[in-house]
Amino acid sequence: MTEKEREILMKHYLNPKNRNMPHDNYEKVNSRNESCIDNINLYIKWNKDILEDIVFDGEACAISIASTSIMIENLIGKTKKEAEEYINNFTKMLQNEDCFLPKEAEIFKNIPEARKICATLPYIGIKKAILKK
Amino acid sequence: MNREDFPLLKQDIIYFDNSATSLKPKIVIDKMTDYYTNYPANAHRGDYDLSYKVDKEYEEARELVANFIHAKNIEEVIFTSGTTESLNMIVDGFFKNLLEPGDEVLLTTSEHASNILPWFRLSNKKDIKIGYIPLDNHYYVTLDNVKNAITNKTKVISIAGITNVIGDIRPIKEITKYAHEHNIFVVLDGAQMVPHMSIDVTNLDIDFLAFSAHKMCGPTGVGVLYGKKEFLEHLEPTILGGGMNESFDNPNEIYLKDLPTRLEAGTRNIAGVIGFAKTIEYLNQIGMDNIHKKELELRNYLIEKLLPIKHIDIINIESDSGIVSFNVNGIFSQDVAYYLNKYNICVRAGNHCAKILKSSVGIENSVRISLYFYNTYEEIDALVELLSDYDKIVKEMI
Numbered sequence: 165m166t167e168k169e170r171e172i173l174m175k176h177y178l179n180p181k182n183r184n185m186p187h188d189n190y191e192k193v194n195s196r197n198e199s200c201i202d203n204i205n206l207y208i209k210w211n212k213d214i215l216e217d218i219v220f221d222g223e224a225c226a227i228s229i230a231s232t233s234i235m236i237e238n239l240i241g242k243t244k245k246e247a248e249e250y251i252n253n254f255t256k257m258l259q260n261e262d263c264f265l266p267k268e269a270e271i272f273k274n275i276p277e278a279r280k281i282c283a284t285l286p287y288i289g290i291k292k293a294i295l296k297k
Numbered sequence: 298m299n300r301e302d303f304p305l306l307k308q309d310i311i312y313f314d315n316s317a318t319s320l321k322p323k324i325v326i327d328k329m330t331d332y333y334t335n336y337p338a339n340a341h342r343g344d345y346d347l348s349y350k351v352d353k354e355y356e357e358a359r360e361l362v363a364n365f366i367h368a369k370n371i372e373e374v375i376f377t378s379g380t381t382e383s384l385n386m387i388v389d390g391f392f393k394n395l396l397e398p399g400d401e402v403l404l405t406t407s408e409h410a411s412n413i414l415p416w417f418r419l420s421n422k423k424d425i426k427i428g429y430i431p432l433d434n435h436y437y438v439t440l441d442n443v444k445n446a447i448t449n450k451t452k453v454i455s456i457a458g459i460t461n462v463i464g465d466i467r468p469i470k471e472i473t474k475y476a477h478e479h480n481i482f483v484v485l486d487g488a489q490m491v492p493h494m495s496i497d498v499t500n501l502d503i504d505f506l507a508f509s510a511h512k513m514c515g516p517t518g519v520g521v522l523y524g525k526k527e528f529l530e531h532l533e534p535t536i537l538g539g540g541m542n543e544s545f546d547n548p549n550e551i552y553l554k555d556l557p558t559r560l561e562a563g564t565r566n567i568a569g570v571i572g573f574a575k576t577i578e579y580l581n582q583i584g585m586d587n588i589h590k591k592e593l594e595l596r597n598y599l600i601e602k603l604l605p606i607k608h609i610d611i612i613n614i615e616s617d618s619g620i621v622s623f624n625v626n627g628i629f630s631q632d633v634a635y636y637l638n639k640y641n642i643c644v645r646a647g648n649h650c651a652k653i654l655k656s657s658v659g660i661e662n663s664v665r666i667s668l669y670f671y672n673t674y675e676e677i678d679a680l681v682e683l684l685s686d687y688d689k690i691v692k693e694m695i
């Protein structure tokens with residue numbers, strides 16, 4: 165990963181967006197990887213089929229936290245359908261397929277193969293939330 | 298000490314995850330290869346030389362273990378697959394039949410999952426109460442806290458001799474004495490204790506003990522269930538099958554063999570048990586007291602080096618075993634482990650299977666260094682140097 169990519173990652177890890185914010189009446193989903201000790205909760209507020217707000221809390225490694233922060237920033241305001249497309253593209257990117265991803269999410273393209281699973285952590289939760297919708 | 302006995306240590310690797318499992322000396326590996334190569338027969342079965350040799354070595358292993366833990370009777374040693382299986386057998390084979398609804402079992406919040414979940418299941422099935430002996434501000438168990446936690450419903454105390462996160466040595470002898478005065482059984486999870494110090498079940502007067510070979514230089518898949526004979530006689534086999542029965546004609550006429558065979562159904566992990574015998578001989582040769590002493594020296598050295606580092610919070614500064622748990626300020630434990638891994642240093646991150654400990658310590662995850670006698674001061678120096686540079690950790694952890 166490049167120096168620039170690392171910088172973005174560290175920025176989101178050390179000062180994640182939307183972490184530990186109020187979430188009264190939000191829908192809660194838990195995200196955890198079988199193999200890791202990472203454990204985060206996403207809290208989601210839908211407005212009809214739009215993801216009006218998402219916040220999170222919990223403990224996880226740098227890559228997972230940065231990935232969560234970036235994912236949330238990119239998903240807020242998206243419709244369910246747009247979100248599904250975004251999630252799909254993110255998954256494809258991790259499988260080394262070429263696809264467009266907005267703002268900062270593409271930094272995960274170059275993380276070590278063994279750590280890709282960390283980047284997927286928040287997606288486990290958001291997929292659950294979308295499925296329930 | 299004894300580094301030359303361990304093939305892995307010839308590689309450029311620093312192994313600090315000994316509480317998870319230990320390294321294996323060559324003589325143990327060779328012994329198992331010898332079995333598989335030269336006399337791979339079943340035990341208690343054949344009428345030929347190879348099988349006789351297996352029988353003999355398998356039973357010699359039992360005797361070695363009995364002596365190692367100072368059991369009064371050889372048949373008080375049952376070979377299992379590990380601590381986890383031993384504890385499950387104790388709960389499901391013995392206490393399930395003995396306890397009555399309303400009876401209480403005392404644990405602590407720093408127990409390993411294998412000394413909690415079997416009790417939880419029993420608690421759900423039979424309305425057994427689970428109580429916790431409070432930990433003091435060092436996360437220790439004190440005799441006073443044990444006394445205070447006991448009620449007139451308490452029937453069992455089941456605790457680790459040494460815990461796998463805090464590494465404190467519990468005052469087992471005092472607890473057992475007090476417990477027995479109140480007709481309470483004591484079960485000892487010895488997974489972290491037996492590998493690191495000498496143990497005398499007769500002197501400690503414990504009723505049941507569980508431990509694993511793989512944490513003490515032995516093979517995986519082998520463990521021990523020790524129980525006082527009078528109690529083991531009433532431990533109902535949780536697994537039935539070949540080798541352990543005398544005869545069976547119909548469901549009402551099943552006759553089981555005597556101890557210890559009755560509790561060892563099916564073909565056993567023969568290679569493992571024979572390898573474990575070699576392990577015990579090996580540890581005896583070094584001396585358990587020497588092992589414990591060496592670990593304490595290493596631990597004190599590590600603590601002394603870590604204490605001045607401002608960005609490191611040690612969870613268990615005081616403790617008499619080779620376990621040191623800590624966190625680097627603001628950095629998730631797993632990231633610290635990834636960082637050290639880049640330098641071929643193996644440490645463990647996580648909650649170490651003591652999931653309810655966080656309610657006591659307030660910290661969910663930590664980095665754990667667990668030492669064994671073959672670790673060195675130089676290895677500790679290498680670790681400390683890497684940990685002392687905060688910017689380097691942040692820069693290199695991903």
Ligand SMILES: Cc1ncc(COP(=O)(O)O)c(C=O)c1O
Pocket residue numbers: 316317379380381382409411412457459460461486488489509650
């Ligand atoms: C205190 C304690 N008890 C029980 C166990 C379980 O041992 P095993 O996995 O060998 O059955 C462990 C293993 O980490 C442990 O540390």
